[in-house]
Amino acid sequence: MPVSIEDVAKKADVSISTVSRVLNRRNIVNEKTRKRVEIAIDELGYRPNVFARGLMLRRSNILALVLPDLHGEFYSEIIRGANLRARELGYQLMISSVVASDDGSTVLSAVTDHSLVDGIAVMISEVDSQTRTDLAKVKTPLVILDSDVEGVKHDSVVIDQRQGAAAMFRHLIYNQGTKRIVFVGGLVTNFDTIERLAAFHSTMDEANIPISSNDIFHLDYNYQTAFELGSKQVREWARSRASVFAANDEMAAGIIDAAIELGISVPDQLAVVGFDDTRIAQMTRPRLTTVHVPMSSMGSSAVDLLCQRLDDPQRPPTKLTLQSELVVRESCGSDF
Amino acid sequence: MPVSIEDVAKKADVSISTVSRVLNRRNIVNEKTRKRVEIAIDELGYRPNVFARGLMLRRSNILALVLPDLHGEFYSEIIRGANLRARELGYQLMISSVVASDDGSTVLSAVTDHSLVDGIAVMISEVDSQTRTDLAKVKTPLVILDSDVEGVKHDSVVIDQRQGAAAMFRHLIYNQGTKRIVFVGGLVTNFDTIERLAAFHSTMDEANIPISSNDIFHLDYNYQTAFELGSKQVREWARSRASVFAANDEMAAGIIDAAIELGISVPDQLAVVGFDDTRIAQMTRPRLTTVHVPMSSMGSSAVDLLCQRLDDPQRPPTKLTLQSELVVRESCGSDF
DNA sequence: TTGTATGCGTTATCAA
DNA sequence: TTGATAACGCATACAA
Numbered sequence: 042m043p044v045s046i047e048d049v050a051k052k053a054d055v056s057i058s059t060v061s062r063v064l065n066r067r068n069i070v071n072e073k074t075r076k077r078v079e080i081a082i083d084e085l086g087y088r089p090n091v092f093a094r095g096l097m098l099r100r101s102n103i104l105a106l107v108l109p110d111l112h113g114e115f116y117s118e119i120i121r122g123a124n125l126r127a128r129e130l131g132y133q134l135m136i137s138s139v140v141a142s143d144d145g146s147t148v149l150s151a152v153t154d155h156s157l158v159d160g161i162a163v164m165i166s167e168v169d170s171q172t173r174t175d176l177a178k179v180k181t182p183l184v185i186l187d188s189d190v191e192g193v194k195h196d197s198v199v200i201d202q203r204q205g206a207a208a209m210f211r212h213l214i215y216n217q218g219t220k221r222i223v224f225v226g227g228l229v230t231n232f233d234t235i236e237r238l239a240a241f242h243s244t245m246d247e248a249n250i251p252i253s254s255n256d257i258f259h260l261d262y263n264y265q266t267a268f269e270l271g272s273k274q275v276r277e278w279a280r281s282r283a284s285v286f287a288a289n290d291e292m293a294a295g296i297i298d299a300a301i302e303l304g305i306s307v308p309d310q311l312a313v314v315g316f317d318d319t320r321i322a323q324m325t326r327p328r329l330t331t332v333h334v335p336m337s338s339m340g341s342s343a344v345d346l347l348c349q350r351l352d353d354p355q356r357p358p359t360k361l362t363l364q365s366e367l368v369v370r371e372s373c374g375s376d377f
Numbered sequence: 378m379p380v381s382i383e384d385v386a387k388k389a390d391v392s393i394s395t396v397s398r399v400l401n402r403r404n405i406v407n408e409k410t411r412k413r414v415e416i417a418i419d420e421l422g423y424r425p426n427v428f429a430r431g432l433m434l435r436r437s438n439i440l441a442l443v444l445p446d447l448h449g450e451f452y453s454e455i456i457r458g459a460n461l462r463a464r465e466l467g468y469q470l471m472i473s474s475v476v477a478s479d480d481g482s483t484v485l486s487a488v489t490d491h492s493l494v495d496g497i498a499v500m501i502s503e504v505d506s507q508t509r510t511d512l513a514k515v516k517t518p519l520v521i522l523d524s525d526v527e528g529v530k531h532d533s534v535v536i537d538q539r540q541g542a543a544a545m546f547r548h549l550i551y552n553q554g555t556k557r558i559v560f561v562g563g564l565v566t567n568f569d570t571i572e573r574l575a576a577f578h579s580t581m582d583e584a585n586i587p588i589s590s591n592d593i594f595h596l597d598y599n600y601q602t603a604f605e606l607g608s609k610q611v612r613e614w615a616r617s618r619a620s621v622f623a624a625n626d627e628m629a630a631g632i633i634d635a636a637i638e639l640g641i642s643v644p645d646q647l648a649v650v651g652f653d654d655t656r657i658a659q660m661t662r663p664r665l666t667t668v669h670v671p672m673s674s675m676g677s678s679a680v681d682l683l684c685q686r687l688d689d690p691q692r693p694p695t696k697l698t699l700q701s702e703l704v705v706r707e708s709c710g711s712d713f
Numbered sequence: 714t715t716g717t718a719t720g721c722g723t724t725a726t727c728a729a
Numbered sequence: 730t731t732g733a734t735a736a737c738g739c740a741t742a743c744a745a
Binding site for chain 4: 391392393394395398405406407410429431432433434435
């Protein structure tokens with residue numbers, strides 16, 4: 042049933058090599074016979090068999106994107122960016138995500154098992170040594186997204202979150218006159234949280250504001266848990282005129298809703314800011330002051346880097362740093 | 378560099394057929410030699426070449442998921458469900474999405490070009506005849522998501538939205554006493570919109586409430602446009618105690634925010650309901666009354682159907698209907 | 714400019 | 730229970 046290169050050759054009355062040439066290096070083949078072959082290809086609806094071709098070329102034109110989770114706007118934007126760019130460059134994208142039970146190694150193997158992918162973009166948010174050693178073993182071109190796995194000489198795309206976070210803290214401190222900032226982050230082991238926490242400490246130091254360890258919370262990036270935390274804490278926070286820095290927009294939204302439910306006005310009585318600048322940021326009331334993270338660019342850049350390496354394997358490892366940017370909207374207030 | 382089945386054979390001092398047998402039909406091979414082969418495989422870190430194997434088996438264990446867009450919670454949940462199930466069943470998932478400029482055919486060809494996928498799940502929201510004829514040509518196992526392409530005898534997964542939408546309209550009419558419902562849908566050509574509009578008409582007929590054509594709007598499923606529409610219309614709607622049915626949660630959120638911005642209370646002065654039950658539904662204030670659509674089930678069911686067909690190509694075409702369900706929360710009010 | 718022949722790494726058939 | 734060998738569909742070095 043499937044039509045092969047041989048069928049085309051027969052129909053066009055040429056050899057299979059000629060057909061192959063028409064398909065690949067069009068130039069060296071005679072204008073007339075080329076036409077004939079092309080017609081045959083068209084009429085037969087011939088499509089080269091990817092397996093056979095892959096066997097020769099050792100290329101599939103498939104890229105893999107491995108994400109820690111598929112939940113939420115953040116990841117879907119990365120997928121979107123990656124997918125778009127991949128198509129532009131003539132690649133297909135395979136998606137994989139870590140299931141709860143997985144550890145880093147499972148994921149990688151899940152993808153590398155399919156030796157067919159030409160390259161893999163992996164987002165690593167939790168950096169443990171297991172993942173690190175696993176990664177070192179991979180021979181397929183690899184791009185690390187988000188976090189930076191030291192000692193592994195792969196390409197990577199990272200966000201300069203320290204700078205974005207610092208801009209946010211400074212805005213809160215110097216423009217809004219905040220004297221106390223509550224930090225609501227993700228897990229302690231989460232790379233993003235670590236980075237933002239670092240920015241938190243340095244900026245507060247710089248402003249000579251002490252940080253109470255009671256003002257640092259580690260949640261899970263979800264609306265619901267943030268809402269629950271907010272329900273308990275929001276009164277006290279408001280009383281001391283604190284500002285709340287949530288490490289993503291969802292948690293910010295959760296805290297805002299908790300505050301409103303308790304009759305505390307945001308931003309008048311409590312400033313709450315987010316991170317990422319997902320669409321949620323414009324859907325809350327007040328709209329979120331947040332830090333814009335170029336999510337879809339992360340995806341497309343990862344694909345770019347991957348393709349560049351495929352074109353030139355000798356290329357020295359590149360670390361691409363994307364900027365994050367403070368976006369001031371309403372939730373941080375402007376007059377207290 | 379890549380270790381082949383021959384290397385393993387040499388190391389284990391057997392023929393390649395024995396190695397192959399160990400890999401596939403373990404039973405017919407002697408316990409001792411099997412052990413030897415397995416050790417060799419392990420030590421060499423051998424992984425069968427997917428291309429060569431695919432060439433023989435005509436199977437890649439890759440499924441494709443083609444979506445009209447990658448924006449938003451709705452699609453990402455479908456991807457999530459599909460991805461999870463695919464992994465459970467030992468498949469990898471390839472994602473493709475329609476870019477704005479694409480028509481239906483481009484998408485399909487983009488995937489089918491890679492003759493390597495074992496099956497394709499396509500979500501079709503806009504049904505035009507072009508897509509229809511294109512689909513008919515595809516010989517790869519196909520599952521149609523969401524809409525129902527008549528005359529094409531493929532498997533499909535659809536949502537019983539009429540029933541969910543009808544439940545919503547009835548709730549509005551009989552429980553909430555609404556006398557006027559404003560319908561805010563997507564494009565006129567959009568399958569979901571068509572279905573829900575049908576439910577709208579029949580339920581209103583059933584209740585003997587006339588529908589003014591001025592009360593039917595066709596937007597684009599986005600927050601922003603809904604917000605803009607709301608900003609213009611919301612006063613008038615509230616004045617006549619209308620209820621607003623938005624065809625997805627995002628638009629409902631947009632309208633609610635527009636209302637609130639104009640000092641109109643939801644649901645006290647205006648009831649607004651959504652559709653889909655994405656996470657947004659719980660993040661608005663008031664929380665959205667909406668219709669739950671089993672998004673991740675759509676994804677996983679599509680994968681299921683695909684795999685079932687792969688196992689049994691003769692199987693008669695199956696149409697799987699997933700139920701939608703009214704979820705009453707706060708935005709529809711309960712006392713007017 | 715075109716055709717012939719070889720090999721890519723598997724699985725499957727058939728003999729041993 | 731094992732091994733030799735023929736496909737699978739394609740790209741390519743080499744010959745014509």
